[in-house]
Amino acid sequence: MPGRSGDRLKGKVALVTGIGAGIGRGIALMFAQQGARVLGCDIDAAAAQATVEAAAAHGVAIDSLHPLDLTQPPLVNRWIEHAVALCGKVDVLVNAAAFGSFEWLAKMDYETQWRKTLVGEVDIVFLVCQAVWPHLTKGGSSVINFASANAHVALPLSPALAHCAGKGAVLAMSRQLAMEGAQHGIRVNTISPALVETAATRGPLDEVEGFREQVLAKLMIKRLGQPEDIGWLAVYLASDESSWVTAADFKVDGGATAW
Numbered sequence: 001m002p003g004r005s006g007d008r009l010k011g012k013v014a015l016v017t018g019i020g021a022g023i024g025r026g027i028a029l030m031f032a033q034q035g036a037r038v039l040g041c042d043i044d045a046a047a048a049q050a051t052v053e054a055a056a057a058h059g060v061a062i063d064s065l066h067p068l069d070l071t072q073p074p075l076v077n078r079w080i081e082h083a084v085a086l087c088g089k090v091d092v093l094v095n096a097a098a099f100g101s102f103e104w105l106a107k108m109d110y111e112t113q114w115r116k117t118l119v120g121e122v123d124i125v126f127l128v129c130q131a132v133w134p135h136l137t138k139g140g141s142s143v144i145n146f147a148s149a150n151a152h153v154a155l156p157l158s159p160a161l162a163h164c165a166g167k168g169a170v171l172a173m174s175r176q177l178a179m180e181g182a183q184h185g186i187r188v189n190t191i192s193p194a195l196v197e198t199a200a201t202r203g204p205l206d207e208v209e210g211f212r213e214q215v216l217a218k219l220m221i222k223r224l225g226q227p228e229d230i231g232w233l234a235v236y237l238a239s240d241e242s243s244w245v246t247a248a249d250f251k252v253d254g255g256a257t258a259w
């Protein structure tokens with residue numbers, strides 16, 4: 001269980017995608033501990049349910065609609081309508097769900113790897129933002145999207161071509177969303193993590209020879225990131241503490257992209 005109890009998000013209704021694993025799971029749990037009413041979703045029903053139960057075991061509540069595939073616009077709309085019916089408003093959206101393929105240019109399959117990654121990293125962020133936009137609390141809401149260190153730098157040994165394109169797109173579109181949202185009191189920011197230890201990264205860390213060493217060599221702080229490292233920034237960006245912060249990108253990366 002990451003985080004600790006507090007009231008930094010008391011009274012906030014927060015939607016979090018991808019609560020079944022990694023960063024989305026950590027953020028959902030930390031938001032609930034900080035007093036937010038959290039509604040999650042995930043395509044993986046068992047994983048999402050495990051997060052709901054982990055919250056309950058620690059005396060906090062997370063609601064979730066699962067399984068829910070965010071690549072399907074009618075299901076995205078259903079989730080948002082469910083949230084509004086249940087909670088009456090939406091203050092915070094965290095787009096943590098994503099999926100993609102890692103492959104070198106020469107071997108990349110257009111349909112099953114390139115396009116799949118752009119759907120899994122860009123389209124699902126667009127779809128959820130568009131569906132929730134009219135419901136976001138006017139005058140004080142926050143959208144948190146995930147770019148990546150790979151939106152800024154290339155990492156040797158990592159076949160991250162489609163991921164770089166996807167995260168570069170999220171970075172750019174979030175700036176545009178911030179501009180479009182400002183007049184409605186909607187703030188939009190991105191978090192750019194370097195490698196965080198999650199289900200998505202454990203494979204390459206354990207299986208690709210030299211990759212873990214390469215990642216660690218790039219870090220000024222010599223440990224891998226954990227969901228909690230990201231979660232505290234998300235708590236800040238979701239809260240009114242960050243009410244003058246929009247169109248910003250935050251590198252939470254142990255110094256990896258600074259040298």
Ligand SMILES: NC(=O)c1ccc[n+]([C@@H]2O[C@H](COP(=O)([O-])OP(=O)(O)OC[C@H]3O[C@@H](n4cnc5c(N)ncnc54)[C@H](O)[C@@H]3O)[C@@H](O)[C@H]2O)c1
Binds near residue numbers: 043047068200
């Ligand atoms: N872990 C890292 O090192 C890292 C680094 C930079 C950026 N990011 C970004 O941070 C975010 C979270 O990453 P993570 O490592 O925690 O990911 P993860 O793969 O561990 O978890 C993603 C969750 O999203 C869910 N999901 C995937 N497709 C879905 C769909 N179509 N509909 C609904 N749910 C779906 C998965 O089931 C999973 O529970 C992602 O946007 C990722 O690109 C992660």
